[in-house]
Amino acid sequence: MIEVSEQTIDRIHTILAGVEKADEKVLKPALARGLMAGKTAAGKMVRQTYHISAGDFNSRGYMKYQNVTKSGDGIIGSIEYSGGVIPLIKFKVSPSTPKKKTTPSAAVLKANSLVKFNRQNNVFVAQMKSGHIGVMERQKGTVSPATGKEKLKELLSPAVPQMVGNEKVMQNVEERVNEVINQRIEHEIERLLSKSGG
Incomplete structure (x- = not known):
């Protein structure tokens, strides 16, 4: 699960003052892009860690992409893997x-x-x-x-969720997700600024 900090949300509000629902407009697409990058990174890292082919990994595992939702003061998004043993x-x-x-x-x-x-x-x-x-x-x-x-x-x-849950795999996935989210946050801020004439 990925959660964006209040600090980041405050920064978005400061830069995009006057833009209605600025945090959602920036973070929803940024998180969505980050989570999809996480899915790709998980598959790649599992294959680097385990003796498993892409075909066997993809055919036996199912990724449930959960919609990005607002929760309290933050915005949360998550990817869940399911699948039986191989x-x-x-x-x-x-x-x-x-x-x-x-x-x-x-x-x-x-x-x-x-x-x-x-x-x-x-x-x-x-x-x-x-x-x-x-x-x-x-x-x-x-x-x-x-x-x-x-x-x-x-x-x-091990089943697909166990392989994805491997510490080495998870660390790599989290790093990639955060990298993409940060890149996309900047991109979305610039897009909204240009749109609003800022």
Whole structure:
């Protein structure tokens, strides 16, 4: 969530004295532009931080852009990400296709090296009847009525909101949002001054 300070609003009122609803006329478009820049920055930074493609990130996450609203003495705008967990296979996995008697290795964060699963966990890469390939783990002590074999559970990774909420990602997004908002505030002030003949 981004909130513009009272100091900034006071400055706008001082410069644009006489312009009706000057703060809203300046801040609504500035915040809207800043939040959209934040969305772009989030996608870019997630891909720099995690082993995830743009297609997988965009298809599994949904960005809810909340309208800029006036709240008390300030104006607030926010972006919310939602989306489910993503199969681990969509990140860095070796091998990425089924290979008999091979325990896979995986890495979710780009800062981390591939880590091999413990052989005792019975983790492997398998292709389902649907054609979907995933990193599977046998559930010891469970039996599937359909196959008579131990049930399989697909291993998953963090969901889109968790990735966007990463401290490194959030810091970058906030910096970009504030940078764009400040640029747009100046632009909107100049636009209104020229419009009013100031």
